[in-house]
Amino acid sequence: MFAVNAGMRSNYATLKAELIKHLAPVVVVQNDAKGGRFTLVTKDGQVSANPVSQTFELAKSIAHTPLGIFSVIASYLADKIPNLPNADRMDAHDLVLVAFNDDMSTAWIEPLQAYAATLTTARRNLASAGLPAALTTSCGNILDGGLAFINASIAAKHFDMASFEAFSGSVYPDIRTNMEHASQAQIAGVRDIMKTWRAKVGEEAWADLYCVVLSQWTTSVLNQNTIIIKDCMNAAKVATHLIDLPGLETPADPLFTALDNLARIVQDNIAAEMVFPKDTTVADALKGQQDLLSDEILNQIGSTTVTTPAAPTYNTVATPGVCPVRK
Template identity: 65%
Template sequence: MSTRRSFLGSATAAGVMAGLVASPAAAEDGSGPSPAGGPGARRARAREAIVAVNSGMRSHYAALKSELITRLSPVLVVQNDARGGRFTLVHEDTQESLHPVGEVFELAKSVSHVPLGVFSIIAPHLSDRIPNLPGADRIDPHDLAMVAFADAAATDWITPLRQYADTLAAARRQLGRAGLPPELVASCAWVLDRALAFIEASAAARSFDIRSFEDFSHSVHAGIRTNMRYAAEAQIAGVRGLLRKWRARIGEEAWQDLYTVVLSQWATSELNQNSIIIRPCMNPAKVATHLIDLPAAEPLSDPVFVALDNLARIVQDNIAAELVFPSDRAAADALKGPQDLLADEILDQLGAPAPAPVPAPAPAPAPAPGTASYVAPAGAGRGTCPVTRTAPAPRQDGTPHGPGPR
């Protein structure tokens, strides 16, 4: 566990003045500075004085944010990753980071991603002819052309596909020694065996098509669903266990004000797996405003600082909105949310209809029988986080249940 004032101090201080708007120094026509006493120079100085107003605001705003970052508490920062998420608790002047999810999560998902691995190798060589597959009408021809950019007749996909097959074969040989539940071993073996068969047949024929790949991916779907079930169980157990531990440590009074920032890629930012688990463990009166899903384009080098920096903006904007625009609820809501303040005016001038309002977050699911939901401060951290799920229906064909690549 480390203190965070030293951890954040240099980063926040260095960032206070960064990104301020530069003042215009050249003449408006771009030909260079005007004579000192000319109309162009006077106009440039006037505009510099006006722009300085915004620069000053940004400087003071950054200073407030920099100080607020060191004071935010308690904050849970979740960085989604292949291991189920790196969780960091920031409380007062300390922070602790852990990976709470058991290894079964990563192992089950690793094998579940096999079809996506195969697809990534062969995709550039897919032709633009779409057979009569389910959902074929949902494929944008232009998107397909962007992905299938290589010569469909080329065979340079064979070598990387065989190399990937070597990786799959090594995993298949070691599968029985990994200490996994028998049902999970069976589903992983099914996926790996079907993938190896597809690769061997395609490489031997020096040919493949969308139909043959679809036949392969369909054949492993049941195994992947089984893997998803095991991965979800491991993630729920690990995350809930850690949250109970941290909740008891900081106490119910602090927990009811918990902020949570979940960092993820855009593709998983809605209904994010960790957000779903965390939501019912937070104070239901504040979860709509205190649970923040923050998409990021790439894995971050300093996820905790990025989370706290964005959270500081949100918190200070929430307060500023009600004090700066006390009589204009629409403007206040724009300042304290993801909407740009100019959005309504631009929509009006363009004659465009306003987008449908963002629906309010769904209420937390009802507690499962025998569990307790959020507990008031007297609960001393003993409340559990309710999670309900439906077991998959048994299959009639005897094939194992089984995960999509997320």
């Protein structure tokens, strides 16, 4: 009896392996520090590019300064939440888990000094980076603020959440400026490569385009590339052909991972209707992210509904450089 399922899995894997060879056209996006590695798969082969300008990576890199400092000092924070404006938004148990080192220790000084050296080098090279004036100013403010916090903390051999939040809050307007410039660069780069590939593939084939975006779980909802790509696809098929594929870490072979999962999705789409022709609800479960047993389990435990996050809504026309997602 167990062999029935084993046989099914073997046959299923064989079909999937062969189907991968026929998947086209497909755009696979591997999110990375450069704004995304894009690969177009067609029946004639593959082509890859990092289409986003360096402004994106530089703007984000400097904006990460507060998080870089936090990552050094976090484990040495006192495990008590002070009277801060956002105190009620912090989970006390989470803080205990993060602040696992002795808050009286000064072992954080050496790694913080090393990070300060990195910030100092970045500050020295900022003027020659060729960035827009507003972005150069905001980057300078962030780096200066970070170095001021580090120097004051080392001199006092002490820091706390209040002092860190005072620093991070002071550079927040500059971080927003960096976010604006990074977004503009990413939107322009992604739209340009998708336009180029659309012309290469042709309108008829592009209408059936699948896009698979690989991301980490923490960025899988409203992923930046997913938002931009949506408007570059056939609007009638976005719901089924634009696929966010969250994972834990970057897979060893991102392209194979994307195509392997897409092959599973495509063959399940057809299998669902043919295996369950008399029950469209179950067919939809096989075609989507729902487990086949979920409805039956809900019935048996006395619940027939599951709360799911609302789907994002998009502006049909977005001003260049502005996020198309309605707040």
